[in-house]
Amino acid sequence: MQGRRRFLGAAGSLAAAGALSGCSTAVGQAFTGSAGPSSLLNFWHPFTGGDGAQLVGMQSGYRKRNPGTDLKSTTLVWGSPYYTKLTLATLGQRPPQVAITHVSRLPTLAASGLLREISPSELDQHGLTAGRFAKSAFRSAHHAGKLYALPLDTHPFVLYYRTDIAKKAGLLDDKGQLTDVDGPDKFLDAMRAVKEVTGLWGASIATVKDPATCWRFFWSLYRQLGADLVTDGGRKVVMDRAAAEEALAYIRRMADQKLIPPGADGDGGAITLLTAGKAGFLMDGEWQLLAVQGAVKDKFDMRTFPRIFRDAPYACAADSHAFILPKAPSEKAQRADKALEFARSMLDASLDWAKGGHIPAWQATARSSAYHHLEPQAHYAEAADGAAYDPAAWYSGADSNLYRRFSDVVSSVVGGHTRPGAGAARMHAALKDLAGMEAPI
Amino acid sequence: MATLTPAAPRTTEAATSPPRRHTDSDRLFNRVVLGVLIALALLWLVPIAWATATSLRPPNDIATNPTSWVSDNPTLSSYQEILSAGRIQYWYVNSLITSSLTTLLAVCTTSLAAFALSRLKFSFRRPVFLVILAGVMIPPQLLMIPQFLTLQATGMLNTYWAVILPQVPNVVSVFVFKQFFDGIPVELTDAARADGASWLRIYWQIVMPLSRPAISAVTIFVFVWSWNNFLWPLLAVTDPQMMTLPVGLNSVQDAFGLPQAQLMASAVLGALPLLTVFLFFQRRIVEGIAGTGLK
């Protein structure tokens, strides 16, 4: 009986919504293409899972403080389809007023003319001055000398470890922190000690069906060797094949000594190895924090990805989420003021964001004692200083063609199908290939 | 399935003669065939039934026992969640408006063109006919880039027009109409002509009223096709409130934080409109789609 009443209620709400809720004006707009009411603020983001949950909380805070704004938040699946939709929406003159991008995708979006520049006066007006952001993240939010984004965080490639396993392996100091694992041999030694304890693997990493992780693994090592890939917006290849070979050879050493699994996949397989105690280390992004925490509670800790090579300043693959204002057809539709106000509100809630694992770009939070007491987040916070962003090219950035081409090689080297020298040659060929294509920007 | 009986003889001759005696093996064979057929038909209903069953279960129920068909406490809460989110209602309206207008424009323009090709005499009739005929070979999906650029240049993306206009030139409809018009006796139109009626009037007042079957076939064909079209509306509209039903459902799938029961509830709600229409007009729809395809 109750079921039926509910069903009728549902059917009724359908009819009512169709007939009443401003549907006729919406239909009118749908014919003319005019922008919606000025109270509307559309926000697109790719956050699901733990990130999504944190965001929901931050947004409800904004809604409470801004009852006059109708915030419409849309989640779109992460990866290149997200950027495709963002591009199509902007070309179609109906972009969201504010959206999230990875700064690694920023050069392409900005060069395509899809973004609205954020002026210094607007920054002042909303208290969003340069000094209040993490330096490297803020620098990466520029393209051709102009600011196009406001970084929310830095999210580096880090090292997870099981404290219980590390302790048994004798790798913990008296403060319960991991002892020195920096340097090519030291890191392998530590893995070997862990392998003795787990009886299976030293470290876990997703090298199958996870192009992004493969890329970050390679890119961290390669950048520590001080080498670069491309210049001139991706048109000129400056890849250092010897460095690439050295990085791949190091990866191969791990696989050869059976310290890392040859085929852990990105759909949770790599994380499960850590949480199930089959590996003592996990090399992954810090955003897996909540997933790991949920499984092993406090029996784990995190630190920066080890410094393996000393040829250059410390580097670890990293990216930043940032707010962008996709270019709208008119200032009326742009609502830049509202969008910036929203971004500011999200930045002020950075501590919540940090709980999901990300290092806040907003310095007021990053320097706060609340953040310094946040564990294990505080243990890898200095990774932000060594953040190595992806090279600027139209085929580079989050979930890009470059990831796919390079990860093929990394995956194959880990699996033992390709030797490091041949792998470096394949990378070089792939890069030449990509750089030689007619660029769309 | 008590209504199922072996087919009756179709010729009058056979009907008057005593029915051919079925041997026991014939009868057994028929029964086996019937059994297999019913089993397959039920198998064919499994996915929809499975989705419906899932949509009626409470989310935590699914987490504990995902592959179960029944729930101790079925609920419509997933449907309520989807409906109160308020987006699917827009998608219904958008799909209804765009498909209806596409159909209207297609029926009008293609029948008018078909009438000219069928009834009027002009020197370039054959080449025009051949050019239109060649259009059957152009898969519209391959033209997504120029179509997108055209509509972008006119600033019409993210309006209904962007969805509607590129779907209007439906070449197959021209043939369905032309074939039907060719079958209408020439005397009829000649007589009207002799009475001084204009060609437009003949088209509108004589030929079209006689062409109900063709109109209904084309209407059904174009409507169903544009209702279910995915690739083009995916490119033409990106604002969630502007999406057609298929594209909107895809965006639901995008937000994969949603509980499985809600995904299945959206799928059922997405299937509902055309399935309902199909239940009521089964024969006509089958004829409209298969018949149009046949030509």
Place this chain on the structure above:
Amino acid sequence: MSTATGVRTTGGQRWTASGMLLPFGIFYVLFLLGPLLYTAVAGFFNDSLVKSGPGEWVGTANYAEALGSPEFWSSLGHTLWFTVLTTVPLILLSLTLALMTDRFSRGKWFFRLAFFAPFMLPSSVISLLFMWIYADQIGLAQGVVTWFGVDAAPSWLGSPNWAMISIAAATVWWTVGFNFVIYLAALQEIPRDVHEAAAIDGAGPWQRLRLVVIPMLGRATTLVAVLQLVASLKVFDQIYMMTNGGPDDATRPSLLYIFQTGFTDGRAGYASTVALLLFVIILLISLVWFALIRRTEKEG
């Protein structure tokens, strides 16, 4: 035009005809013919989605790149593989179902409902249904094979070896009804006395089927095969939604490759090149196929 009726010149009809062809003609030129010409021309430019203007003339560079690109060939291979995986079962299954259903004069509505209803559903509903059925660990399909005693059920959409087969199976479920009703209609047109005559001549049921019924279905088979072939070569929706071409690009068909190069990478010129190549391939395959079927039909 005040002359007596019936004597009006064809010149008058020419203007009427032009007027009547114009509305359709505008749509036809704007959205079919024009875009096709654009596609043919844009392939020679480095046209970009995000820059206005046609870009620069690059000659046959795009063609060279496409024909030398492993991604172009692998996506074409996937398209053909999908075509084989769907066309063959769709024809055989729909024919079998129609032959079986035709034996019964009443209750046809039920079978038509069961087999044809899925064809009415939008592709996104199909994708939602089958992503749930094919889900890892919790999906119905893995549950069923585990019940049959298979220890490690494959990851239907996650394994490069299975993903295309799984998508093809979902497609067969979705579209078999269309062929089914065409065959059913064709079977209904075979006069009953043909069967009777064959039976009197002493032909058994199998012989009747092979020698009488199947040949009479030639026209329907031609039609079904050509429509199916062309539809399969243009596959996009369900793959885009279920796997987006993955895992490891193992299911990416040509149309998705065009979509990705055109709209994700923004390389409109290159994507046009690939589109034109695919157009030519579809045209050739369907012409050859058509000719082959026509010939066997004549010989039969």
